Amino acid sequence: MGSCERWEQWRECMSLLVDQHLGGIKTNFGAYALPFLASEKSKWEGVSQLLRNAGDQRLDFDATLNGAVVSSTNWKWSMMLLRDSRVLVDLDCLEVSKPFFDGAEWSVASLLLSELQEMQLQSDSEASFSLASSLCRKGMWWKSLLVSQELGQLGVTSEVLVLNSFSTALQWSEALAALGRMEPGPGLVDYDVLVMVCWKCEENFLAAQLLRESQGLRSPISFLWGLSVIHEADPGVIHAACLDAWVALREATGPSDFDLITAWRASAVLGAGNERFHQFLVERVRDRLPKLTLEELSFAVQGAASTTAPVDFYFSVQACGLEFLRDGQVDLSFSKDGQEILSMVFACKIAGGEISFVSSVFLRVLRAALRRRGRWMDRSARKDVRKEQSVVPSDKVEVPIIASGGADRPVLLKPPGWEVYNERVEACPQLLGYVQRTLPLRPIHQDVDHNYGFLHRLDVPSSGLILLARSYEAFYDLQLQLYSGWMVREYTVLCHGSLCLTRNWLDFRLFYQGSAPTKAGGRGKKSVSRLSVESLYFDASGASLTLTLWRIETGRRHQIRSQAAHVGHCTVRDRTYGSSETFLADAQICERNWLHRHSLTFDVDGEVCEVSCELPPDLRRSLAMLVKKGMVEKWPREKKHQKSWLHEG
Numbered sequence: 001m002g003s004c005e006r007w008e009q010w011r012e013c014m015s016l017l018v019d020q021h022l023g024g025i026k027t028n029f030g031a032y033a034l035p036f037l038a039s040e041k042s043k044w045e046g047v048s049q050l051l052r053n054a055g056d057q058r059l060d061f062d063a064t065l066n067g068a069v070v071s072s073t074n075w076k077w078s079m080m081l082l083r084d085s086r087v088l089v090d091l092d093c094l095e096v097s098k099p100f101f102d103g104a105e106w107s108v109a110s111l112l113l114s115e116l117q118e119m120q121l122q123s124d125s126e127a128s129f130s131l132a133s134s135l136c137r138k139g140m141w142w143k144s145l146l147v148s149q150e151l152g153q154l155g156v157t158s159e160v161l162v163l164n165s166f167s168t169a170l171q172w173s174e175a176l177a178a179l180g181r182m183e184p185g186p187g188l189v190d191y192d193v194l195v196m197v198c199w200k201c202e203e204n205f206l207a208a209q210l211l212r213e214s215q216g217l218r219s220p221i222s223f224l225w226g227l228s229v230i231h232e233a234d235p236g237v238i239h240a241a242c243l244d245a246w247v248a249l250r251e252a253t254g255p256s257d258f259d260l261i262t263a264w265r266a267s268a269v270l271g272a273g274n275e276r277f278h279q280f281l282v283e284r285v286r287d288r289l290p291k292l293t294l295e296e297l298s299f300a301v302q303g304a305a306s307t308t309a310p311v312d313f314y315f316s317v318q319a320c321g322l323e324f325l326r327d328g329q330v331d332l333s334f335s336k337d338g339q340e341i342l343s344m345v346f347a348c349k350i351a352g353g354e355i356s357f358v359s360s361v362f363l364r365v366l367r368a369a370l371r372r373r374g375r376w377m378d379r380s381a382r383k384d385v386r387k388e389q390s391v392v393p394s395d396k397v398e399v400p401i402i403a404s405g406g407a408d409r410p411v412l413l414k415p416p417g418w419e420v421y422n423e424r425v426e427a428c429p430q431l432l433g434y435v436q437r438t439l440p441l442r443p444i445h446q447d448v449d450h451n452y453g454f455l456h457r458l459d460v461p462s463s464g465l466i467l468l469a470r471s472y473e474a475f476y477d478l479q480l481q482l483y484s485g486w487m488v489r490e491y492t493v494l495c496h497g498s499l500c501l502t503r504n505w506l507d508f509r510l511f512y513q514g515s516a517p518t519k520a521g522g523r524g525k526k527s528v529s530r531l532s533v534e535s536l537y538f539d540a541s542g543a544s545l546t547l548t549l550w551r552i553e554t555g556r557r558h559q560i561r562s563q564a565a566h567v568g569h570c571t572v573r574d575r576t577y578g579s580s581e582t583f584l585a586d587a588q589i590c591e592r593n594w595l596h597r598h599s600l601t602f603d604v605d606g607e608v609c610e611v612s613c614e615l616p617p618d619l620r621r622s623l624a625m626l627v628k629k630g631m632v633e634k635w636p637r638e639k640k641h642q643k644s645w646l647h648e649g
Contacts, residue, residue, distance in 0.1 A: 188217045192226075199230050202514055208232065220244040221259045221266075228266035231511050231523045238270045246277050249284070260284050261296050264303030271509055271523050278307040286313060289320050294330055297321060298340040298347075305351035306509075306526045314348045314357040322362055325369050332373040334479070335449045341366065346483040350526055350554060353507070358484055367480050374473030381443035381472070400434050406604050408474040411611045412466045416592045416618070420457040420466060428460060435468065442470050450475055455482060456489070456555060461573075463616050464491070464597025481602050482555070488601035491550040492534075492615060493560060494594035494622075495569040496582065499533050499546040506531065506563045510556045517576050518558040520566035528553035529563055536629035539589060545572065545626060560595065571595055572622075590622040 191214035198207035211226045218226070224245045232238055245263045249255045264281045267274075285300055292300065301317045321344055324330050330337040345366070348357040400412050414420065414431055421432035432452050436445055444453040455467040455478050467487075469475035481487040511524025520527075535547040546569065550560050558577070564570055565577035572594035573586040596619060599612040615623075 188214060188222075191217065195226065195230065200514060202516060204230065204513075219259075220248040221263050224270075225262050225266045228269040231513070232270060233523060238272055242267055242270075242272045242274060242277060246280065250280070255284065257285075257288055257292055257296055260288075261292075261299045261303065264307070265299050268303045268306035269511075269523065269525070273307070275308055278309070282309050282313060286316065289316055290323075292320070294321070294324055294337055294340050298343045301344050301347040301351075305347035309351070311352070311357060314351055315359055317344065318348060318359045318362040322365060325365055332370055332476070334476070338370070338373070338476070338479075342479060342483040345480070346554075349483070349485045350528060353528070356485055363480070363484060367477065370476035370480055371473050374471065374476040377472035378443075400431060406609065408470040409478060409602070409604065410468050410470065411600060412468055413613055414458055414463055414466050416461055416463045416616070419460045420454055421452055431466060439470075444469060444472055444475060455479070455487075458597060459558070459561075459593065459595070461593035462595040462597070463619075464595075465600045465611060465613060466597075467600055467602065478602060485553060486603060488599070489552055489555075489597060490599040491552070491560060492596045492598050492619075493548050493550055493564065494537075494572045494590075494619075495546045495548055495564050496543070496572065496578070497546065497569045498536060498544040499531075499548060499567075499569050501533050503567065504530060504532055506567065508563055508566055510559060510562060512557055518556065518562040520562045525556060526554065527556045527559050527563070529559060537623070537626040538629055539626055541585075544629070545589075547623070561593075589625065590618065592618070594619060594622065 191210055195207050195210050195214075198204075198210065207230045211223070211230060215223050220241070224241045227238065227241055232241075245267075249259065249263060252259075260281060264278070264285070267277065282304070289297065289300070297317055297320055301314065304313055304317075321341060324341075330341065332338040332341070345358055345363070348359075351357050400414055400418065402410050402412055412431060412435075417429065418431055418434075419428045421430055422428075432445070432454070435452075439445075442453070444450055446452070450472065453469045453475060455469060455475075458464055458466065467478065469478055478487070506527075506529045508520040508527060509522060509524040510518050510520050510527045512518040530551040530553065532549050533546055534549055537545040537547065539545060552559055556562075561571050561574055561577050565574070570578040570582070573583065573590045574593050575583050578586075596615055598615070599610065601608065601610045603609070614620075
């Protein structure tokens with residue numbers, strides 16, 4: 001069967017499975033049939049018929065196979081199988097309708113839910129909510145309301161479904177009206193939904209007001225977490241909430257792991273700096289580490305990295321993570337446990353400032369596991385990749401070029417005015433579209449869950465190097481390098497004013513909300529940048545400008561631009577973080593944001609690969625227009641990456 005799977009001999013494999021069952025041999029039908037549920041019509045029709053024939057012979061079907069059937073791209077064949085009650089009598093309604101929620105066939109999902117009784121399937125509140133949410137995402141929130149009302153007899157109040165529908169559609173005013181109609185009154189879940197609706201709609205005052213209104217229904221830990229979600233900025237409110245949470249945890253006979261970790265993470269996001277409180281949390285959590293889940297470990301170490309914790313705490317967390325890896329208890333998919341364990345690595349990396357607390361043993365074991373996961377995905381990925389239609393740039397628009405990097409991890413040079421990928425910007429040339437048009441397509445380049453293979457992004461007005469993975473194995477390997485800090489990203493930035501020569505380390509917290517600009521200082525996630533001054537200039541009006549080199553240790557949204565503006569030296573031609581007067585005056589210097597990623601350093605199978613590029617022509621011309629004030633000593637390049645981290649002790 002293994003040979004049949006590797007060589008895609010699906011008919012032979014399916015026949016073997018049927019023969020085994022007739023011979024009295026128990027086997028996991030779904031585990032072997034799953035790889036053959038491809039999207040090619042001829043293969044899918046054959047597999048579908050075999051499944052129907054197997055239903056006549058009363059084979060046992062498991063949830064894995066059932067989910068694979070309906071998650072196929074051939075929804076019409078899925079519907080045919082779903083109507084065959086002999087095959088799929090125990091299939092969960094949510095699994096049945098999930099493939100249609102996010103696609104263009106939302107009407108099929110609605111029809112599917114209405115035929116549940118004929119198909120001997122039972123609906124549930126989660127399936128109803130998924131359909132309602134899908135309608136909201138497509139702007140049809142009024143249809144979502146009808147779905148919620150029609151399915152109110154499923155055991156969940158229609159008000160909750162309505163509120164969740166409005167939460168997805170961001171209709172905060174309608175959500176508030178629904179709250180007022182509730183009898184006998186809204187509960188904690190209703191308040192949580194409403195707070196998130198208002199927060200997503202950037203109605204911060206209403207979100208804070210609703211959170212305080214529901215404080216009587218919440219535990220002190222829940223209230224502290226709510227403050228962290230809305231990024232409360234009032235120091236008095238934060239201090240009182242942390243104090244209440246501390247008292248509640250101390251008085252509890254046995255505080256739960258969840259409460260301890262939630263309080264730690266929330267206080268870290270809010271920027272609370274009480275060392276006694278954090279020491280209390282360290283002492284309580286340390287002995288529980290071996291019993292925590294992977295998600296709880298990740299939350300605990302993220303809270304520790306943003307507050308205060310001894311060095312041995314981080315190595316204890318990594319030792320627990322190592323046990324998860326060695327026992328095979330994790331699914332290292334990027335959208336599942338892989339993200340949690342990479343977040344652990346990242347937290348250990350930034351906790352010590354310039355000194356990383358990441359264990360080299362943990363890194364090597366994790367790297368081997370991630371690469372195995374990537375190789376498995378490369379083998380099992382669909383082969384029917386196809387060229388995608390995207391915005392084709394005009395002849396006047398500069399096109400990207402491939403700089404270097406290797407066969408499975410090329411480096412692209414993004415011109416200004418291009419976006420890496422984002423389907424919302426139709427008129428903007430997409431780097432993803434360029435890759436899909438010009439390079440031999442790989443399955444990862446059509447996988448949104450893996451960022452289409454891109455390791456990072458750049459703002460549309462900026463230019464510079466972009467690293468692309470051509471395989472899942474390369475993607476997971478490079479993600480580990482990115483999170484562990486071995487991958488180096490360097491930028492050339494022109495800033496306003498005369499930047500202080502001694503300012504070479506910025507570690508302000510950053511947070512952002514929706515499409516609003518990123519805010520630096522006080523609350524949010526820890527972010528670290530290194531910078532040095534290279535040259536000083538004057539513009540035509542006599543104003544000072546500073547050419548700087550940046551190296552980011554974290555990769556928050558708009559990190560360089562927001563941090564530069566926070567210290568009073570916004571980047572040249574920055575509409576978002578500079579004043580309107582400055583932005584208009586900068587048109588004399590440059591037509592776009594003066595920021596360029598000029599260097600990337602990463603590992604390729606144990607060898608250091610450093611790719612660099614010159615400033616683009618438009619930025620060189622802008623510098624030539626300025627008057628150079630003088631040169632300063634350049635930031636010395638470190639040699640620590642000349643030996644790969646994979647081979648260090």
